[in-house]
Amino acid sequence: ENNISRYAQEFHEVCKIGDGEFGSVYKCVNRLDGCTYAIKRSKKPLTGSIEEANAIREVCAHAVLGKHPHVVRYYSAWAENDHMVIQNEFCNGGSLADMVAELKKNGEHFSEKESQDVLVQIAKGLKYIHSQNLVHLDIKPGNIFVCKELRTSTPIQQEEFTRFTEERIYKIGDLGHVTCVEDPQVEEGDCRYLADEVLQEDFSQLPKADVFALGLTIYEIAGGGTPPKNGPEWHEIRKGELPTLPFYSNEFNSLLKSMIDPNPSIRPSAAELLQHTLLSSCSNK
Numbered sequence: 001e002n003n004i005s006r007y008a009q010e011f012h013e014v015c016k017i018g019d020g021e022f023g024s025v026y027k028c029v030n031r032l033d034g035c036t037y038a039i040k041r042s043k044k045p046l047t048g049s050i051e052e053a054n055a056i057r058e059v060c061a062h063a064v065l066g067k068h069p070h071v072v073r074y075y076s077a078w079a080e081n082d083h084m085v086i087q088n089e090f091c092n093g094g095s096l097a098d099m100v101a102e103l104k105k106n107g108e109h110f111s112e113k114e115s116q117d118v119l120v121q122i123a124k125g126l127k128y129i130h131s132q133n134l135v136h137l138d139i140k141p142g143n144i145f146v147c148k149e150l151r152t153s154t155p156i157q158q159e160e161f162t163r164f165t166e167e168r169i170y171k172i173g174d175l176g177h178v179t180c181v182e183d184p185q186v187e188e189g190d191c192r193y194l195a196d197e198v199l200q201e202d203f204s205q206l207p208k209a210d211v212f213a214l215g216l217t218i219y220e221i222a223g224g225g226t227p228p229k230n231g232p233e234w235h236e237i238r239k240g241e242l243p244t245l246p247f248y249s250n251e252f253n254s255l256l257k258s259m260i261d262p263n264p265s266i267r268p269s270a271a272e273l274l275q276h277t278l279l280s281s282c283s284n285k
């Protein structure tokens, strides 16, 4: 194959925004359309390897999932000079994990209202993914990206200046573990958010494993702390034991408990979450 890099030709690399065993993510500006993108470059996986299967799954999932306000948008993917490249929508507000870390520094966490807003937005994204007979399987704060937009609020009376409100839109990203509900090729996601039935290789209700992971994700941003990776606390949670969040309402606490119920059938589906009275006020925005 030719050695000209499409990446170098078509994009101006602004800075690195992520690093991991998966590869590196850069904030880039497309030289032609002037728009900013998040581009992940990773070593081309060995033909026939699990990594290759994941890379193909990721791109196919993005292609199938097309455009949804709560799923990170995909633009293109290509192979070059022994690298895999995927060009996605750039979310300018970091990840939920970054926001939690920032708040934790000042001993703060998301308010109940903010947590409800995240829950509704991500439940909408999950409802869409599940409606396409797909499951994400790696829902966690680090895979939920934030788009911050400044909205001009219509001034009531003609003030001498326009008021701005910052609106946050949350989007599900990193589709590297996505698989179809029918013949699932399950690549387990982060074990801190992993439902026990998936660990036991029961793949009969995978959409409910996404709901489980979303429950622990909201618990974490609400101040519940990072879920354990293993040990007795990990098993406590899988028995449905979740310490009550002191600053949150009883309804919200019991909603989170239902999302992590040991029995996947008891957990609400993404669609049922959006019907929940507690959330209905902000879910039909």
Ligand SMILES: Cn1cc(CCO)c2c3c(c(-c4ccccc4Cl)cc21)C(=O)NC3=O
Pocket (backbone or CB within 6 Å): 017, 018, 019, 025, 038, 039, 040, 072, 086, 087, 088, 089, 090, 091, 092, 093, 094, 095, 145, 146, 173, 174, 175
């Ligand atoms: C580490 N990291 C930081 C960001 C920016 C947040 O302000 C980011 C993004 C993505 C991704 C990403 C995840 C998985 C696969 C491909 C990409 Cl581009 C990773 C990202 C992505 O798809 N869109 C992003 O904004």
